């Protein structure tokens with residue numbers, strides 16, 4: 001980042017430039033929180049839950065068959081058909097359905113009937129109605145699993161607040177909706193979240209893969225833990241399988257106040273605006289749902305103080321959510337000194353930005369928000385790598401922030417290298433079509449184990 005000339009802007013962005021000592025402290029605190037989540041004794045009051053996923057096998061490449069998968073987790077809803085014919089021969093057909101926003105705050109019946117409707121349409125299209133196919137369900141919200149095909153929703157996140165799902169087994173709700181509809185023969189055999197899906201689908205091709213990371217609407221990660229450390233799993237001392245995938249639900253890190261030392265006044269405003277105030281603290285500092293809004297809040301603050309876009313106003317910018325997170329990627333993708341994408345964004349917002357300093361300062365704001373996100377995310381990954389105590393690991397990553405922000409992958413790598421012990425090697429692997437295909441692989445493993 002270049003030099004910020006205005007003292008008010010400098011002051012506003014200072015808190016976003018978290019120095020290395022504080023990042024080390026974040027790793028330290030997260031390690032502690034994760035241990036609390038894993039331990040049977042402290043799990044109930046832990047902020048980072050570290051849920052047992054019941055996924056104990058990573059794909060071997062020997063899976064075979066035809067599987068359906070559903071992927072619900074944020075802005076899109078997808079149905080997939082995965083056909084595995086031979087080693088690394090994985091064919092995927094998928095359809096994305098527009099997810100009506102009204103469903104996000106509707107009832108459980110409306111939600112699961114909609115999902116079933118899409119599934120029925122998909123099965124009809126591919127002639128699968130009566131094949132009795134097994135289905136893997138990627139449901140990317142915090143669930144307390146009691147088995148691979150049983151999990152109750154703990155709380156909604158990412159702007160969802162559907163009535164009648166918290167505390168219920170989502171597999172049962174889906175299976176009931178399929179039965180109620182009565183048009184297709186499909187059995188839901190596995191429930192996973194998108195981090196696990198991303199891990200499984202990358203592990204299928206890369207046998208060093210031990211972590212699944214999402215930086216999209218929300219953020220979360222899973223990793224491979226020793227079964228003996230997964231105390232909330234009833235068979236943790238007796239299981240013949242040495243490993244258990246743990247869904248950290250790290251988005252909730254800081255919900256007990258341990259992250260206050262890195263939060264800014266803007267984070268507090270964001271939190272108040274959300275449907276889940278006081279929750280998902282770490283996520284709100286990192287993920288796509290909040291990054292654009294953070295830039296907007298800083299920008300209107302600077303405009304109110306007469307620091308930027310003096311004598312200009314924008315009705316649009318005053319509306320919540322009007323600064324899309326994709327604008328950050330646009331602005332930062334301009335070469336230094338060029339403002340082609342930035343001008344487009346300003347045009348969309350109804351701002352002229354006659355002064356070059358306005359456009360430069362806007363870029364500084366974007367960089368402050370995205371680099372803090374990458375720093376905190378790096379802390380999370382370093383925590384997981386240290387916890388596993390391994391020297392080489394591949395990390396499967398998905399989510400639009402990671403995928404489309406021009407420097408996010410390199411920032412993440414840079415900060416991880418700074419925080420990791422010397423000699424630890426890692427590779428960030430962008431997962432293609434990960435979460436849905438992973439659900440199909442989870443279904444394949446379940447069927448094989450049966």
Ligand SMILES: Nc1ncnc2c1ncn2[C@@H]1O[C@H](COP(=O)(O)OP(=O)(O)OP(=O)(O)O)[C@@H](O)[C@H]1O
Pocket residue numbers: 073074075076140194214215216217218219287288289290325326327329398399400401404405
């Ligand atoms: N070009 C972009 N650059 C950065 N972020 C973007 C871009 N486009 C979209 N986003 C952000 O990514 C989010 C969408 O994430 P994604 O496409 O990974 O899907 P998702 O399934 O909704 O997310 P999640 O996996 O967290 O549930 C949007 O909320 C938006 O904030």
